[in-house]
Amino acid sequence: MHEDQVKSLRTHVLDLLKGGEAHISPEKALPDFPEKLRGVKVAKFPHTAWQLLEHLRIAQWDILEYTRDPKHKSPPWPSGYWPKSAEPPDRHAWKKSVDQFFADLKAMEQIVASPETDLFAKIPHGDGHTILREALVLADHNSYHLGQIEAVRKALEDE
Numbered sequence: 001m002h003e004d005q006v007k008s009l010r011t012h013v014l015d016l017l018k019g020g021e022a023h024i025s026p027e028k029a030l031p032d033f034p035e036k037l038r039g040v041k042v043a044k045f046p047h048t049a050w051q052l053l054e055h056l057r058i059a060q061w062d063i064l065e066y067t068r069d070p071k072h073k074s075p076p077w078p079s080g081y082w083p084k085s086a087e088p089p090d091r092h093a094w095k096k097s098v099d100q101f102f103a104d105l106k107a108m109e110q111i112v113a114s115p116e117t118d119l120f121a122k123i124p125h126g127d128g129h130t131i132l133r134e135a136l137v138l139a140d141h142n143s144y145h146l147g148q149i150e151a152v153r154k155a156l157e158d159e
Helices: 003-018 049-068 093-113 131-158
Strands: none
Touching (some): 003 093
């Protein structure tokens, strides 16, 4: 690939990580989610907004750490990726989780944006995966669950 093509690819991947465009952005879906609805279940839907947020945070952290830390150990699947409680443990937990989500997202964006990052190189400690693959998986996973959070919000606000 030519340098200008790699630069364009970085821009596209960063746009995808940030959300928006064809997907809801984390800035729209997360910070202002109504406090009274965070632990409420929608009929016939398996997760609350709190469970979805925590799953997003944990999975994103895992992908980020897998990408940058050769000593990282992933949590057990699936139990390590979902909170035990349907509700936040206290009124500060939502903000703490959102803040960590955005910090980890920014860290992945910095990795992708860095001209020193070879997006196509295999992660030395990985299973043949590349940083590009991990960034795309993270963006796809976030988009899916942010959409679910927005759907939960709409369903609960309509009740």
